[in-house]
Amino acid sequence: MVSALQGTGLRYAYERGPLAVDGVDLAVEEGELLVVLGPNGSGKSTLLRLLAGLLRPDAGEARVDGVPAAGLLPRERARRLAVVPQALAALPDLPVEAFVLAGRYAHMGRWRGASPADRAAVHDALEAAEVADLAARPLADLSGGQRQRVLVARALAQAAPRLLVDEPTAALDLHHQLRIFGLLARLARAGRAVLVVTHDVNLASQHASRVALLHAGRLCAVGSPAEVLRRVVLEPVYGPQLHFGALPDGRPFVLPWRGAAP
């Protein structure tokens, strides 16, 4: 069976730097929300970009639907997978709606403008990301959290069956954190393959179908939240000052606690 997203033996080092990703095998299937966890500098973002075909691995291969991602034409790749970046290199001087419309690039013909289907996709995306009321505002006027949701909206407008999301909740308040993750989980259940990179262990626990733990570029553990979020797995990565507990629905939670262990 061909996985929606698959990385085999991925290895990548930035120029004159240490290995950011060191021999990682990972697959994401349709219908699942895979969350990649790990401390800062563990290579999570790099792994995401490798899987998205935005970086060429030094060794190994990243495939989308069985086809090498880096080998696809950009337009074709954009129709298959969408990326929500952590931040933009530069902020375009556009209103939100125009910015989200840009997500339809891979679908728009060169000579026609936005079709009704494009506009509908944008509208739905804005609604889903709960930024419809900001449609006419310029990007520069938004708060960090609002911008993050707009980035999600743009990726949704792209209407690609595979979604790779890089730290979507870093600037969001509690309310929106839940809503966005809830949205991502719903999209996964509806049939997409969704990969999310985050350092928020607890959101992962509540929403992910599977969790992968990355440390110093290597995959330490992959499995259900219950399997991965245990002291024996997390302590080598995060250290001993952790407190483990369980939510009412049985899912684990982890808190940093200075009182834990010697």
Added chain:
Amino acid sequence: MKRRTGAALLALLLHACGGDAPPGLAPPAAPQGVLAASSGTGDLVCALLPPERVAGLPVQMRDYSGHREAGDPYLARPTFGVFSAEAALALGPDLVVADRWGPSETAARLTEAGVPVLVLERLERLADVRAAVRQLAPALGAEERAAALLADLDTRVAALHAARGRRAGLRALAYTNGGTGGWVAGSGTSADEWLELAGLVNAAGREGHARFGFEELLLADPDVLVVPGRDDPDEHGGTAALVREDRQLSGLRARRRGLVVELPAWLFSTNTQHIVTAAEELARRLDAALAEAPP
């Protein structure tokens, strides 16, 4: 020798007193080694002195002076590239003749080093040339040759006047175009003088060197166009080719009648006694062209 040492000591003394550049040193009575700073002054110096009394000439004289033929004894004299005090001093002159266009610092350094510098203030018209010759004669100790030169010039000018013939009164322009737009020599320039000596009327209608576009050229529409040419008569200069071939200038009467005359570049741009030579050469070529021109 004593005079030079004395002059040098005086210069040092004045310099040590913190004064400005010392006043011009008195040139020696009959200098044995004269250095000419430019092609223009070179032409004059070589006309007044035998080769052995010429200490140095600029290398540009090979292309832009009256001493360009192979075998010319003056060409064997020592040369320098750029006129600088060091280059000049290396040739050991006892007098330097310069025009106004050289760097003033060079003249100052030479004077400080004890070599007198004689500056020719103006070299544009024949009157300036005559004045320069009269100024140089005593300084170079060449009174006889100076007188001969002046007499020769007078004779040739008179001959030109007498033989105007068909050229008299024709309107002419001295025109160059290096690809960036045209230039014309107006009144007061050397070119203006040789046009006049050849019996022609300068149609430029302005003073000095001026830009001259095609439109103005078409409006002026002179009878004769004089342009710089190459030495080899079979090779045509750029301006000549332009004037003869550019479609936009096809209305020029000088072109239609074949009266575009090429003058060797060194004559076209001379500002010395060769202004007369230029006029003579122009007269000769123009007469030939007029003989063949349709009425």
Added chain:
Amino acid sequence: MRRRVPAALLGGLLLLALPLLLGWSLGTGAAGLHDARALARGAAAALGFGTPLDSPLQAIVELRLWRALTTAGVGAALALSGALLQGLFRNPLASPSVLGVTSGAALGATLAILALGGFGPLLFSGLQGASGVLVTAAAFAGAAGVVTLVTLLAGAGGRVSVPALLLLGLAVNTCIAGVLALVSALVLADWEVSRAILAWTFGTLDDRAPQHAATVWSGLLLAGLMVPFVSRELDLLAAGEEDARSLGVDTAAVRRRVVLASSLAAAAAVAVAGQIAFVGLVAPHLVRLLAGRAHRTLLPLSALFGACFLLGLDTLQRVLLGAHALPPGVAMSLVGGPFFLALLLLSRRELDTW
């Protein structure tokens, strides 16, 4: 967002202004020829319609016509080239002259002139028609070479920082100026070639022929063909190159097309008029301020604005200064230099390192 002029309105105004400026330019020259009807007749005859005027009037009108058309074409080409480069480098201070593109084209043209042992205007007349193509092709190679070099050196990822860009442009301009000076010194003996090479320094719009107008408009139109293929892509590049790629933009292809188009336009302009700075900087910037930065409208409007701007400025200074009119490169520097300075000061907030 600031209140903007609708692109259609600006475009309409410029389209109206252009023929007016062309007419004004036609009426300006050494001969006191102001009769509009005569000018119109002469112009029409030049293009093949109707009977020509008596010479030399016809020749004069033709001279003015080709001058006006060439000037408009050069202004448009340089402005388009600038707008394209600003989109590619995501920086409003990129322009063909700042980056050294125009001097690269001049170097190419100079080397071609050197090889041919010839002379500007000659190259377009009669027998040696092929040399005209050679000079333009050499100018294009020079321009493309410089853009490629700068693109490579400035780096592919992220936004190009202003200091890096300006330093690169300065370095490239200096190198090329040095080579040109060397070439000039070496050919000092050959007076003709020497003068021809000097011509490229300041640019010239005098005495242009139909071939000049044809060359620059061909280059402009060919470059213009590329515009629909890069407009939306340049808009998307504004957020960053990697981001654009994730949306499906083939950034490598876009870069190739923009380099091709901007070099072609700049080379055609330099090949017929020498180096004219600042048009590629001023025109797109003003259009961006007035009508926004969507490339679909920015690119064509920049070209239109550039044509009007150069034509207007050139005609104005010819009217004011008459016989002492300045070479176009000098005039543009006098106007564009202070403008560039003002630009730098006003965009302080947007610059990374101010």
